[in-house]
Amino acid sequence: MASVSNAAKLTISFVSCCLMTFLSLNSEHLNSAEEPTLNALNMNALHKAVHFPQRFRFSSILSLNGILNPEIFKFNSFSTVLTDKTDSKPKISDQVSVISELISKQHWRKIRDILKESNPDEILQQLLDSEADPRVIIQYFRWLEGALGVLHSLDMYCRMLHLLFDGRVYSQVRKLLNGLVQNEKYSISEIFHKLSMSGDSFGVNSVLVDMLVQAYVRNSKLSMAVEALKRAWDYGFKLSVLSCNPVLSALADANDVKGMEYAFKEMIRRRIQPDIITFNTVISGFCKVGQLQKAGDCLEDIKIWGLSPSVVTYNALIDGYCKKGRIGKMNRADALLKEMRSMNICPNEITYNTLINGFCRDQNLSAAMRIFKEMQDKGLQPGVITCNTLIKGFCADGKMGDALDVQNVMFLLDLKPDIVTYNVLINGYCKKGMLKEARELLDDADEKGLTPTVITFNTLIDGYCKVGMMDEAVALQKLMMKRNVDPDISTYNCLINGFYRNGDAQAADNLLKTMKKIGHTADIVTYNIMVGALCKKGKTRKAARLLDEMLEMGLAPNHLMYNTIIDGYCREGNITAAMSLRMQMEKDGKRANVVTYNVLIKGLCIKGKLEEANQLLNEMLEKGLNPNRITYDIIKDEMIEKGFVPDIDGHLYTQSAVP
DNA sequence: TTAGGGTTAG
Helix, strand or coil: CCCCCHHHHHHHHHHHHHHHHHHHHHCCCCCCCCCCCHHHHHHHHHHHHHHCHHHEEECCCCCHHHHHCHHHHHHCCHHHHEEECCCCCCCCCHHHHHHHHHHHCCCHHHHHHHHHHCCHHHHHHHHHHCCCCHHHHHHHHHHHHHHHCCCCCHHHHHHHHHHHHHCCCHHHHHHHHHHHHHHCCCCHHHHHHHHHHCCCCCCHHHHHHHHHHHHHHHCCCHHHHHHHHHHHHHHCCCCCHHHHHHHHHHHHHCCCHHHHHHHHHHHHHCCCCCCHHHHHHHHHHHHHCCCHHHHHHHHHHHHHCCCCCCHHHHHHHHHHHHHHCCCCHHHHHHHHHHHHHHCCCCCCHHHHHHHHHHHHHCCCHHHHHHHHHHHHHCCCCCCHHHHHHHHHHHHHCCCHHHHHHHHHHHHHCCCCCCHHHHHHHHHHHHHCCCHHHHHHHHHHHHHCCCCCCHHHHHHHHHHHHHCCCHHHHHHHHHHHHHCCCCCCHHHHHHHHHHHHHCCCHHHHHHHHHHHHHCCCCCCHHHHHHHHHHHHHCCCHHHHHHHHHHHHHCCCCCCHHHHHHHHHHHHHCCCHHHHHHHHHHHHHCCCCCCHHHHHHHHHHHHHCCCHHHHHHHHHHHHHCCCCCCHHHHHHHHHHHHHCCEEECCCCCCEEECCCC
16 A cells, blocks of 8 residues: 655644534534535545545645635535546447437437337446436436336446445435335345445445435334444444434434434444434433433433533433423422533523423423523523413413413514414313313414414314214314314314213214224224223223234233223222233233222222232332322222221331221 | 424323
């Protein structure tokens, strides 16, 4: 290998240093969606230059000023400033020249005529070997696929990918990769094998694999993305944070926290430097499933990795505590707000909205209002989302007057209520049974030029169903269809439940049939409604059979469903069946929760089996489950009556020595 | 590529 002069080495190292500084300083300015491989590409170009300096000359643009000019960087990847001197491809042949011209002019009929005499694939080969513009070749490539139904070989795909990549036509690289992953014709090992056999070995393939992983994520092929991530290393491809982050994010969205953890560890093991987005993604993933301890550990890890937490980091953590925290969760959320301030990380509107939402969910409206005021004191203007959150808080508390006051504040703040504002208010009135007021709001939204959504209609339909106004509910369903708002599965669920609740099982069953006929699939809520209705009628065994039907449909029964059926068995006095279903639910990976224990304890108490009820109470404590008021209300009187006394904490019941 | 608000089972 040719050696590199010291001067060149120094230049490159200096430029590399500037480049890294630039990238870290300007990462916000770079549109990575448009240029996801920029960092990697630049490093590859550098890498290439270091090893083959004789093939490159440094353009005069490669000055400190040039490197530090974001405008230049936006439009020129680093490799742009390195000009390949030795690339001497064969001259374009006459036929190829004619074809290129025809493609450029989109004269496909003439091309068809030519193809009567020639092989389309051979022409593609010639085009790929020529100096024709990759933008032109890709048109022919696609036309062959679309118009002639040609299934390109993986070899052709790879050549096309390299050509487009070399021509820096990245948008087309992405499109081609989308096609490649969508048709699923080639496995990951086939693609990796072919890529490793073709192109150069200086990182372009790694960047292509990076883009391939992103294509898998973009096209919702998550398991393929993970497989690619796992196997890339075996083929010598070095992935970047730009492909790892989307995989982590998709795994977190899918609630696959184990997969996310694995991918993160794999990333570290492969020495792929995580960035703050990596940590924010992982933290948000942990928070989503309530693993707050691990999320907190990640906050510490950020510092270990020499990174600084951002406002997004704290927003994710605060949201995690607000939504998944236990006792004292809002104190912890408040403490995080103080902590971020002490670190000079400025809370933004999202931070305050998150906290307001947390306090509202906690029914602590005064604290929510305190935050609302505080954000304004700090110079942050509340937005529509802030107000909607507060309105929802007041509505949930049944305080419609306060909710309307917030709506008035919106006018003062020059904020226009949106359809969500109306949905929240309509829901508030519906929950209070004030259907007239709710309906008037729908008309008001219309007058204000806001388009009611499927949620607007569902809210109101459910309101009517809950007060037994089924005719009005059905009329509203017709109205929504007339206004081109398609009823969704929730619309049907509200109506079906309404019919069952109002004792019209026939109408509910008919609607179920109609719903299925027009292509809506029952979801977990539909099944819960059906199960609830059957259990109420004393047909628990029939309800239990729906569990199998669900599994066949690929739906996993949830706690509510198991608990409803267990409760049904208990009410029927069939404790054996209830206990056996409880075993089944645990086998299905659903741990019995407080409600499960409550219904079982209640069933045992009704049967007079207080010893066994007490054993279950013990068991739930041993498993770290906190009995709630309902638990004690169920057993208290009967236990005491039968000579059991609560222990000093009022928890366990023990046989009293005193009769 | 990361963070916040609206409907249905209970």
